[in-house]
Amino acid sequence: MKEPRIHAPPVGVAVDVAVFTVREGRLEVLLLRMTRPPFEGKWCLPGGRIRHDETVEAAAERELVEKTGLSGLWLEQLYTFSDPARDPQARCVSVAHLALVPPDVSLRTDDKYSAIGWFPAERPPSLAFDHRAILSYAVKRLRAKLEYTNVAYALLPEQFTLGELQRAYEAILGRALDTRNFQRKVRAIDLVEETGELRTGQAHRPGRLFRFRVRRPVEIAVLT
Amino acid sequence: MKEPRIHAPPVGVAVDVAVFTVREGRLEVLLLRMTRPPFEGKWCLPGGRIRHDETVEAAAERELVEKTGLSGLWLEQLYTFSDPARDPQARCVSVAHLALVPPDVSLRTDDKYSAIGWFPAERPPSLAFDHRAILSYAVKRLRAKLEYTNVAYALLPEQFTLGELQRAYEAILGRALDTRNFQRKVRAIDLVEETGELRTGQAHRPGRLFRFRVRRPVEIAVLT
DNA sequence: GCAAAAGTGTTGTCGGTACACCCATGC
C-alpha cells in the first residue's frame, strides 16, 4: 500500500521525434546512427532529455535543432512510452513526437553525429530502444491525421501541382487515389488556391501551381 | 548548445486520471479534495508518482485502487502535460489518462482522503494544478471516441435499455439525438444484442434489455 | 383511460465512387 522504496532513483523524462518527409513518392523518416553501446551501430530517432524550464514540445524542437539543424517545422506530441525495460541503461520514459518537413530542407551533417539520413518509414533499418514501436505508432497517427486535417501543407513545398499533392497522399496512405475525385474534393473544400503560375521544365503538359490556403493546423474533411 | 546545468535536479513523472461516469443524464468526473498547501481545499484528479517497475498506465490503475478503490475499469493514456509551472512545488510532468466506469460502482471513502465525489464534468469546482485543462482535454477526447468506438460499454451497466444508451450518448455529446435513427444505427452495426429480459418496475411501457456484443475497445462507426 | 416511454418505416437529399475522354506540352 505504501511506497516500497522511499528514496528510489528518479525516473527520467526524454523526448523522441519521428520526422517525416515525402520524397520520390515515398514516406521517409529521419534517423541518426548511434555511436555508443549498448546500441552501437543501430539507428534511432532524434531525441534527448528534457530540461527544467521547457515543455516536452519545446524539448523536442530544441533537440531537433541541436542534432539535425531542422527548425520551425510542424510538430505535435504523440504518445508517452514507458515500458520499464525500454532503455536498458536508465529508467526513462519517452514522450514521442511527430514532426513533418517539406522535401527540400537540408540537414546539418557536419558535427559529432556519425551519420544522419532519410529511410523508408515502412521498412526502416534495425532501430534502438523501442523506436520501432514509436515509428509504427507515428505512421499510423500520420495516416489518420491526413484524413481529417490539412497537415499535408507541412510536407509539401510552398507551391505544388495537384499531381504532386496527390502523390504525397498516396505515399502516406499507401494506396492509389482516383485523380478526378481527388481533385474535385480538394477544390471543393477550399484546401488550396491557384497561384497563377505553371510548373514548366518537365516534359508533357505543365500543371498549374497551387498553395495551401491556410498553413496552420486545421480540421478539414478529406478522403475516406 | 551544451546543457547549461550538468547536475540539475531531476524532472519527475506523475500520472493523473480523469474518471468519468454518466448518472442521471449527466456526465460526471471523480474528484478528490486536497488537504495540503498550496492547493488546500481545492479539488483534483486522482493521481501520483510512477514507480520504477511499472508503465504509466499501470501507475494510473494502481493510484486509482489506492485512492478510490476502483479497479478493472477501462483506461487509456491521453496526453502528457509538461508546463514547467504546472506544479509550483516540484518540476513534474503529468501523463494524463482517461478512465470510464459504470454508474453503479461504489467508492471507498473511509481512509485518509478527506473527501471524494462525483462532479459535473462540464462545470467542475475550482481545480488544483492544471487539472482544469486536463479535464477539458479528457472530455473532448471522450466525445471523439464515442463517435467511432464502442467505449460506451464501459459507462453502462451490464444490461440496459436502448433509451438508457441513448441518454448516455446525449449526456456526453451534449445534444439530442433522434430516437428512430439512433436505434436503427445501433442495431445495424451489431453494437448490442437483446438479453430477452425487460426493464420492469418503472411506470410506463417496459423496455427490452440489451448488452454490448463485445466488451473490449473496438472501432465501430456510429453517429455523425 | 391517460400519461409516458417504447418501438417501428418511408422518403428525399447529399456525398462518394466509379468511370472515359480531351488537352497541352516536350521531345
Add this chain to the structure above:
DNA sequence: GCATGGGTGTACCGACAACACTTTTGC
C-alpha cells in the same frame, strides 16, 4: 506526331436526416 501527365463531367448507389404514429405498461 506521339507519349505523357494535366484536367474535366456524369451516373449510380448507399448512407444519413427528417419526420408521425401505434403500442404497452403503471397508476
